[in-house]
Every structure is written in C-alpha cells, then in structure tokens.
Amino acid sequence: MTLNLSMPGHEDLRPRITVFGVGGAGGNAVNNMIEKKLDGVEFVVANTDAQALAQSAATNRIQMGVKVTEGLGAGARAAVGAAAAEESIEEIVDHLAGAHMCFITAGMGGGTGTGAAPIIAQAARELGVLTVGVVTKPFQF
Template sequence: MTLNLSMPGQDDLKPRITVFGVGGAGGNAVNNMIEKELDGVDFVVANTDAQALQQARADNRVQLGIKVTEGLGAGARASVGAAAAEESIEQIVDHLAGAHMCFITAGMGGGTGTGAAPIIAQAARELGVLTVGVVTKP
C-alpha cells in the first residue's frame, strides 16, 4: 500500500474573504477599498440602481431585483431592497460560495442597503460564512 502525502499549496492556506458592498454607500466603500489597492479580497457590489452599478469598480457585480425595480433603485424603501435581494438570492449565494469570511458594507439610509444587507447576511450565515456588517447611519 502506498501513502501519498502532499503539502497544501500556499493559496489553499489563505482564508477567502469577500467584501460585499450593498447599495450606493456600500458600492462607494468598495470603490474606495479598490482605489487603496486592498489585496487578497474578493469584491462584490450589489445594487438595485443599474446606473450606479455600472460605475462600480469591482469586477463582480449583482444587479438586484431586475423584476422588482427594473434597475431604477429601491426608492428609499427597505421592503423593496429586501424583495430585490430575495429575487437575486442565487447570484448572491454564488458569490458567497467558498468564502470563509464576508464583510457586508452598506448605508442604512436608503432602501437597497437597509433592505438587502440583512438578506445577504442571512444567506452567508446559512452557508456557514463568518459575517461582519460594516454600516453607516445617516
């Protein structure tokens, strides 16, 4: 019987960290992190506003609630932001898959961040991803 032992590669030993910017404020926070050349992190921006999403510097983007908002934003209604995140939950889960830790950054003054961030956090929790919320209040 032969026993093959191999050392894990350097990348296998690094934690996979995802930063999820939700809504306008979350997207701005992610843009600032990218400008500062923060490395070793997967950035994802999720928004109901299609124009704001196009301005995001992150390679990974999720258009939340295409049917619910038609790309026009949540109109400062948290219930619309939550419904949009529920509609796009499969894309959200795809970006969380394999992560060890997730930082969710959002503003609590509009509809998308306020409504969608808790839905994203719940999805991360269900996947067993250690999750930290970083939010701003108006």
C-alpha cells in the same frame, strides 16, 4: 491501492475574504477600497440601481431585483431592497460560496442597503461564513 497525500499549496491556506458592497453607500465604500489597492479580498457590489452599478470599479457585480425594480433602484424603501435581494439570492450565494469571512458594507439610509444587507447576511450565515457588517446610519447636522 495507492494513497496520494499532498500538502495544500500556500495559496490554499490563505483565508478567502469577500467584501460585499450593498446599495449606493456600499458601492462607494468598495470603490474606495479598490482605489486604495486593498489586496487579498474579493470585492462584490450588489445594487438595484443599474446606473450606480455600472459606475462600480468592482469586477464582480450583482444587479439585484431586475423584476422588482427594473434597474431603477429601491426608492428608499427597505422592503423593495429586501425583495430584490431575495430575487437575486442564487447569484448572491454563488459569490459567498467558498468564503471563510464576509464583510458587508452598506448605508442604512436608503432602500437597497437597508433591505438587502440583512438578506445577504442571512445567506452567509446559512453557508457558515463568518460575517461582519460595517454600516453607516444617516444623521442630521
């Protein structure tokens, strides 16, 4: 019987970090991070709005809720955003698999970020991925 032991390469020892931009605000945040050349993370943008998703600089994109929204967005309804994330949960989990840490960025003023971000966070938790939410909340001037 032969036992083959090897040390992992340096690349294997690096933490795998995923940044999930959810909805319009999350997509904008990811675009800014990509523009600033943030390195060492995998960017994923998830949106219900097909036009906004097409504008993303991220290579990993999830069109959430094709059946629920038909690519037209959540219409500022959080329940629609949540339903869209539930519909696309398998694709979301595929992007979370293997990550050590996940940052979820979203705006809490519309439907997609408000509704879908908690669903994505729950999926990450179930996979044992350390998760941090970075969100904005609208305010009046």
